[in-house]
Amino acid sequence: MKVLVINCGSSSIKYELFDMAQESVLASGLVERIGSDRSILTHKVTGKEPWVETAEILDHRQGLNKVLALLVDKTLGVLHSVDEVDAVGHRVVHGGEAFSQSALINTDVVRAIQANVDLAPLHNPPNLLGIDAARHHLPHAQHAAVFDTAFHQTMPDYAYLYALPRVLYQKHKVRRYGFHGTSHQYVSERAAEMLEKPLEELKLISCHIGNGASCTAIQGGKSVDTSMGMTPLEGLMMGTRSGDIDPAIVPFIMAKEELTLAEVNSMMNKHSGLIGVSGLSSDMREIVEGTFEGNKQAKLALEMYTYRLRKTIGAYAAAMDGVDAIIFTAGVGENASLVREWTCRGLSYLGVELDKEKNANRGLQVISTPESRVKVLVIPTDEELMIARETKRLVESAS
């Protein structure tokens, strides 16, 4: 079975084509800056040099058209015809309370995703555009929606409710949903394999720290709490997002700086976090470099970032009455050894003992000492593979 995985952002399309017989990647790529006359298309075929083109790509439908043309191109392609794509798996960020599982896409599913646009105005509209465009271009294929929120639907009510008037939950579904669920689930399954223990017996804390960042408490394979909330703004400090702040700051700065709600929202989502505190960059590589070069603001940003992550890990150990392993994943978690070191240095009370040499290595591994009571793992995430597997499972169970 050939499965195409699509992740549509507001101005981008990420794609990956799998042959599910060996779970091998045939091709993958990225269309950036959709809507401009200088969109960039990067296409990679496994084993070959990446191919990059700059072109005018005005919308997602046109972008996907280009991608499909490349997949069947005589020299750059890997398929004879797009009819060879059996199924398409779509990343959908917000499934609200309607989905605790992935779902094959039909009119009802599209309607339910539309109903959650208010809860994820930045993420769900491009996801819907991607679904529409892919169904248009690949009408013969089965389409599946795999939700960031689904894995977190197991949280108990005392973890997902906010201490606000109950009517807000009843009327508007104001609650914690959590995100990056596909990634948290994937790394928790890999962790159980690495630890050679059944997932049902493990208490895990998974730190997905990339551009967006969230931490999840996973008990017996189920999400019991997570740091992102109704939207992906809550919780940890991120590249450009503030994470938790006192909510009273919002009306305060609106008044003092004469800002609109939209301006404050944009400030908290796009100009805060690492970039806001350091004034240098939202990219952890530059923050680490700046810290080594003696940039005080970069060092402060790094201290805040790791301090807040450590506090969340402590909170989740308390939530689960213990923890067997802490997992680091995503761009920062997989690559930034200094972030892992600073995060773990105040966790000795839990029984965390980092092996500095192992922590300096790259790739999948245990980075705690053999004596460490709590294991610390680095596990590269693979959301695309997880989406492809879910899509295959749904298609097979429907036939």
Ligand SMILES: Nc1ncnc2c1ncn2[C@@H]1O[C@H](COP(=O)(O)OP(=O)(O)O)[C@@H](O)[C@H]1O
């Ligand atoms: N070698 C590295 N050292 C430190 N940080 C890194 C390194 N490589 C990537 N990163 C960080 O990972 C981030 C991107 O993570 P990623 O999981 O790819 O994000 P997303 O999928 O949300 O775009 C970058 O912004 C960068 O800060």
Ligand SMILES: CC(=O)OP(=O)(O)O
């Ligand atoms: C939900 C979310 O924050 O996703 P990303 O990390 O891709 O921005």
Ligand SMILES: [Mg+2]
């Ligand atoms: Mg990501």
